[in-house]
Amino acid sequence: MRPLQFFILILSLLGTMLRGSAEEPGRLERDFKDPPVTLKSIPLWHMNGELTTKEIVSQLESSRNVSGFGGVAVLPVRHTKPEYLTNDYFARYGDILETSKRLGMSVVFYDDIGFPSGSAGGRMKEQFPKDVSYRLEKKEWDVEGPCDWTQPIPEGTFMGGVALNLDSWQRLDLIDAASDGRISWQVPAGEWKLMIFTCVNAGDRVDYLNPDSVDRFLSLTYDQYYKRFPNHFGSTITMSFFDDISIRRWGGTEWTPRFNERFEKRYGYNPVTLYPALWHDIGPDTASARIALHDFRADLLAEGYPRQVNEWCSAHRIRSTGHAAGQYHPQPSFLTGDQIKFYRHCDIPMIDSIHYYGHGRPGFKLTSSASYSYDRPLTAVEIYGNYKAFDKQTLYRSGMELFARGANFFLPHGMWYDSETVRIPPLISHFSDEIGPELGPYNDWSARSSLLLRGGRHVSDIGVLYPVATMQAYAQFGKEEQKHPGLRKPETTDFNRLSDLLTGDIRRDFTFLHPHILDEKCRVDGATLHLENKINFEQYSVLIIPAVNVIHWSNLEKIRKFYEAGGVVIGTTELPTQSAESGHDDDVRETIAAIFSTASANEHGYAKRTNEAGGTSYFVPSLDKHGSALAAALQDAMPVADVRFGQDAPQLEHLPQSGSQPPANKKHTGMLSYIHKIKDDHNLYYFANSTDGPIELDVVLRGQLSLQSWNPHDGHITDVDHATVIDHGVACTKVRLKMKPVQSVFFVEKR
Template sequence: MVCNVSFDQYLESDTKWLAFVRAVKEAKKAGFAMWLYDERGYPSGNAGGITLRDHPEWEARGLLIADTESQGGPVTLELPPGKLVLAGAFAVRDNNIDIAKRLDLTAQVRDGRLTWQAPAGRWRVMAITENRLYEGTHADGNLHAKIPYINLLMPEPTARFIDVTYGGYAQHLGDDLGKYFMATFTDELSLMSLFLRPMPYRPLPWASNLPTEFRKRRGYALDAAILPALVVDAGSAGEKIRYDFWLTVGELVSENYFGQIQTYCRQHGVLSGGHLLAEEGIVGHIPLYGDFFRCIRRLDAPSIDCLTSVVPAVPWFIARLLSSAAELEGRPLVMSETSDHSQRYRPSGDQRPKRVVTEAEIRGTCNREIIAGINCITSYYSFADLSDEQLCRINEWVGRCCTALRGGHQVADIAVLYPTESLWSKFVPSRHWTKEAAAAARIESLYRAAAESLFAAQRDFTFIDSRALGEATVESSVLVHGQLRWRVIVLPGADTMPLAAWENLAKFVRQGGVVIALGAVPANSESEFPSARVQEVAKEIFGESGAGSSSAREPQSRVNAAGGTGVYLPLGLESLLPIVLDGLVERDVKVAKAKSPLRVTHRRLDDREVYFVINDSAKPWTGQVDFAATGTGERWNPATGQREETWTTSAAQLSLQPYGAALFRFTSSKPPRRRTITGGGLPNLVLRAVPGAEPTMGHGEFVRAELAPDVAHSRGGSPAWQAAAVLTKGKVDTHLFLQFHYSQSLDLSDADCLAIETWVPDGQSTPSQLLVILHEEGGGDFIAEAGRSLAAPGRERTFVMLSRFQLAGWSKDDDGVLDPKRVGDIRIGWGGYFGAEREKVQFSVALPQVGVVIRNDK
C-alpha cells in the first residue's frame, strides 16, 4: 500500500498529520506492507509548492536554442524568451561547425529577432538564451498539477524538499521510518529539459552553479563559446564537450537529488525508492537526467511504473533495466506501480471506449515484470468487471511468484551495455521530445534490438554500465561483479567509454571471454575523440577490418589462442545476435520448439537454482524444456502454491495456460557449454523480395505529395519509388505512408525480419524516424521503427525484426499479436511529425525484402 499525508493542506495541517499517523499505525497492526509516497501528486520535489515558496531562484532553468540553416541570403530568427547568451553564425563544412570560428551576431539582434544577410555558402545561425524551464515541459504537461518545478542541478531545493517532506514524516512517526515502511517512493522528477509538445526552440539544462561545478570537475570553462557544440556537430572537439557536459549534469543530479534522499533515508532506517520519468526511451534519459544509470544506482529500492496491461506492449525491458541496477548494487527490492491506465484514461475529446483488461492479461502483465526482475507490485488497477474470486487468484499468483524470486541473485551469462557515454557524444536537443537526435536514436535502436531479440530467444541478461565493466574482475573467461558472472558482453552502438572499461574488456577477451559489438566499434575514451589506444583495443578484439569504420557492412569475428572471441555485427544485422550466441554459448534454458513464446529467468537463492518460466502468449503452450541444471528438480504451480512434480533429470515436459507460468527449483546447476566459432562461422541472412506490387500513397490533410518511380535507384528485380512531400501547414500532426497492398495475404511465418532499403536526399533535416506498419488481414495494424532517420542522407538498408512489431495505438486486434501468415499490407513512411509550413520531406524506398536467418554450421 502506498500512502502519504492528506493532499488537503499538504504537510501543514496538524489535524491531517494526526489522521495519517493513526491510519499508518492501524495499517501496520493489520499487516499491510506500506510504501511512503513523497509528494502531493507528481513530479516529486515540489512538496506541493512549498519547496519554491520564497525561493524562485530554485526553479528549473535551461538554455533555449533557436537555430536555422542558410545557404546564403537573408536570415531571420525569432529569439527564445530569456536573457541572451549567444547570437552567432558558423560556417558548415563536412556537416560540422568550427566553434572557434564564430561570427558574432549580437549586434544583429533587435526587438527579440535576429536578422542577418548571410554570405554564400552553408551556415548554421544560432541564438541561445537562458530562462526558466516550464512551458512545454513535464511541469506544464503532467496530469496532476501544472506548477513550476525545482532545479535538480542545485543542492538547495532538494535539501529543502527533504526537510519539509521526509522530515515531516520523521517528526510525526519517529526517526525509524523503516518501522512502518518498506521504502519511500519518489516520482517522475526530472531536469525538465525535454519538450513534451512541439516548441520553436530546443532546451538544455542549466543552473547558476553549473559553470562552477563544470570547471571544478572538468578543468575548463563552460562558457558561451563552447555551447554551440552541444547543439550542432562540431567534430571531435564537440564530442568531448558533450561528454563532459552530460557527465557533469549526471553527477549533479545523482548527488544533489538521489544522493541526498538516499542519505536521509539510510539515516532513518528506510530504503529510498522511486521511479523516473519516461523510462522507456534511453535517448530521452540524457536531457532528463544526464546519466540515468548513475541515478538509479542511488535508489535502494528502484522502481518503475507500467501503465498498460496489453501484454505485448508491457515494457519488460525497463523492469530489467531497473532490476539490473539493483543486482549491481546488491539491492533485494524492486517495485512496479502497475495498472491499466492506458486502457482507461481518455483525455478530453478522446471518444475511444475504455478497454477492459482480463484476469489473464493482468497475470500476463505481471509475469513480464516479474521475469524481468520486479519482485513487488503495487496495484493501481481499476479491476473493472473482475469478481472477488478473480482478484484473489491474481493476488495469490503475484504474491507467490514475487516471494519465490525475491533475494539471491540473477544468474545470466550475458550482459548488455547501457551505452551512456556513446549517447552523450551523439545527443543533440530537440524541439519536441528527442526527434532531432538522429544519431542517438540509432544507438537506442541497437540497444532495443539487442534486448528484444535476447528476450524472444529465452536468453536472460543483465544491463550494465561502464562503471560495472571497469570494476569487474576477470576470472578465467568470466567477468565477475560481486555474485554476478558474465561470459558474454554485448555492446549496442557503443563507441565511447572510459579507457579503464575498454582495457578490462580487452583483458576479458584475452582470457577467453566473448564481446559482441553491434553497429559500432570502440573508438573513444573519456578524454580522446578518437583515442589511438581504444582503436588498438578494437583491433585486438575484433580484428583488422573490425577496427575500421563503424559503417563497415560486413560481419567480422576474431578468435584468439585462449578462445576469446570478438564479433562485430554492422548496423542492420543486429538481429543476428541470438544466432551468433547459439554458436558461442549454449542456452541456460532450451526450448525444443522454434520461436517459442516462453520467456525465462534464473536466480540462485537459498542454495537452490530457481527458474521462472512464463508463457508470454494468449494461447496455451505445450512442449519440452531443458535446464542447465543438475540434481533433483521440482516444479511449483503459482496458481496453487503447490509442488506438483519432482524428477532427477534436467528436462521437463510442460503445459502452460495462456499467460501461465511455472517455477522450477534444482539443487545445483552447471554453466552452459562454451563453443568456439571459426572463420565462416557467423550466420547468414538470406533475402528475398516480397511479391511485386505497385505502391499507393496515403497522407494527412496538410501534406501535398507526389509518388513517382525512382529510376536512379531502381535495379533489376528491385524497383524503387520516391515520395516527395511538402507540408502545407506547420505545427500540426502530419503523416505519409507508401502502401504495398496484397489482395492475397502474404505468409511471412518463415521470416525473421523485413529488409527496407531507403534513400534520403542531402540537406534534409526532418528529424522523424521511418516507420513500418504491417496490417493483419481481418485484424489490426502493427507498427515498428525502422531505425532510420529522415535527416540522415544517403542510402541505408535497415532490418526490422518481426518480433518488434507492436499493435498500433489507433488499432484493434483480437489478441494484440501479429499473425505473420495474414499480412495484407506493408506500409513504409513517417507520421506523428509536427514540422514547419513549406517543409519538404522526401525519401525513396525499394520493394521490401524478407530476411531469413540461415545458420552456418561449419
C-alpha cells in the same frame, strides 16, 4: 547510506524469507503455501475525495481482508480533502497509519501531491523561489570579422560566452570580455558564431540537480510527516516513494546555476567552451563535448534528488524507492540523464510499467540491471498505471513478464478512495466488479513469486554494454524531431531490440553493464568477466557491444583485455569509430580492427575471428526478425547455455518502442521467458508463459539438479521428473515444461 544501516534495513524487509531458508527448516515452504501479508503487493491509493476516519478504516480493512493487499502507498491528489499538508490532512493520515498498524499492513510514504515529485503542493515555489528548476538558454549571433561586437547579457545566471570559428572549429571563452552586464569583443577575421549562455529560473518544482534545494524540499514534506509521526517511521512506514523525476522540460534543457562550478571542482576545468556542442556541430570534439556535459548532468541528477532522499530515509529508518520518467526509453539524455546511473543512490530501483501492456517492455531490464549492478536485492514496479485495456488476465500477463525481467515487488496502480471517479484507469480494488474478485488469488500469486525472487544472486552468462555514450553523443538541444524525447536516437540503435530478442525469443538472459560498472566493478579473469559484488556477483562468458558509434576508451581497453584473455565479444549492427573522450578516436578504430574481423558475414549471418588464447569475436551486422544470426553466434560461442529451450518455443514479435499511445496497427503479444537465481546455494528457475497458448517442451538446465515444481498460482510443491543428459561434455538436467496460457512456475533445487 552506510553499509551497516542498509544491511539492517534489507534484513528487516526480507526477514520472513531469510528465516524460512536459513533459520527454520520448512519455513520457506510454509510461507510459499500460505504467504504472509508482508510479502503481498502494495497498491497506490489515490485519495480523491473527502477523507473520513470511518471510510479510511473501511477501505483499509477491505483492501487487506478482501483484496489481500499488504499495505497502501498513500497518494494525495488535487481532489484530496482536507487540503494537503494541513493539520486536518495530517489527522486523517494518522488514521491511515494507526489502522494500518492494527491490521499489520505497511504504508509507503508517497512524497508529494500528484506527480511528479518536487512541488510540495506549490509550497516549494512559494517559499523557496530560487530553489525551483532552471533551464539553460542560449542566444547566438553569426558575425563576420574583423569587427567590434557588443551585446547585453540576457537575464538569468550568466554561465558564459563562447566564440566558435566556423572554419577552424576554434572555440574561445569570452569571460574576459564580459563586464557590467555586457560582452564586448573585438572579433578576429573569419566567420564566427558568438553565443551567450544563461541559466533562467523558470519552474515550479525543486531543482533536482541541486542537493541544497532538494534538502529544502525535504523540509516541506518529509520533515513534516516525521515531526508528526516519528514512531511510525521504520515500523508502519517502511519506505518512501518519489515519482516521475526527470529533466524533460523545455526540450530537455533543464540545468542548474552551479553546474560550471561543480563541473570544474570535479574535472579541473570550466566546461563553458563545451556548451556550443549542445546545440551545434563543433567539429571533431562534438561527441566528447556532449558526452561530458550530459554525463555530468546525469551525475548531478543522481546525486541530487535520489541521493538526498536516500540519505534522509536512511537517517529515519526507512528505505527509498521511486522512478524517473520514461526510465525505459532508449534515449535517457532528456529524461533521466542515464537510465542506470539514476538509481546509484536508491535502495530499491523502480520500474514504471505504464500506459498499456507491452509499453516500455524492452527497457525494463535497464532498471533491474541497475539493481544487479549496485547489489540491490529488490526491484520494484509501479504497475498497470493508465492501462486503458485491462482485464484480470493482464494482472498476471504483465506481472509475470516483469518478474522474468528481474522485478520482485509490485505496487499496483491502483486503488481510488472515490471509486466512482477514477481519473487514471484501471481501478484495482474490491470496488471493481471484474478485477476485485481476482485480487485475492493475484496477491497470493505475486507474494509467492516475490518470496522466491527477492534477494539472492542473478545468473547470467551475458553482459551487454549499455550504450549510453552513443545516446549522449546524439542528444542535441533544439533539434526539431516529431518524436517523444526518449525516442530521439541514432537510426542504428538496436539495444532495445536486442533486449527483447535475448529475453523473449533467443531466451538467453543477460545484464546491461553501465560503462562505469564495466570500468569499476568488472574484473577480467581469463575467459570470464566478473561483476564483483558481495551478494549479486555475476560471471559473464560473453560480452555484447550493441550498435554504437561512440564508446568510452577505458571500456574498450577492458574489452580488448577480455578478448585477448580468451573471452567472447559480440558486436551488433554497428561498431564504434569514436571515443567518448577527446583524443582517442584513432585508438578506438585501431582496437576495433584488432578485435573484429573485416570479412563478410558467413552463411550463419556473422563474421568470426579467433586469437591464440581462444578469444573469439563475432560481428552480427543485422538483427533480423527473430535474431537468427545472433542466436547462431551465441550457439557457436557458448553451445551449453545456462537454460536451453527445446523445439516449438513461441517466437516473439518485437515492436519498436512508442510513446504513451499503443502502436497503431499491431498489438503487443506475450512470450515465454525465464530468470535464473541462486539463493542460499540453491538454484531456482522462474518460467513465465504470457502467451495465449499452452506450452509443452523440453528445457535443459546446465548442471545436475534434483528439482521440485513450485506453483505460485496455488502454492503446490511437487517433485519434477528429470533426466541427466550430456551436452558438449557437460552434465545437464532435462525436464519437461508444461504450462497453460498466462501461467508461471518455478523449478527449485531440492533442499
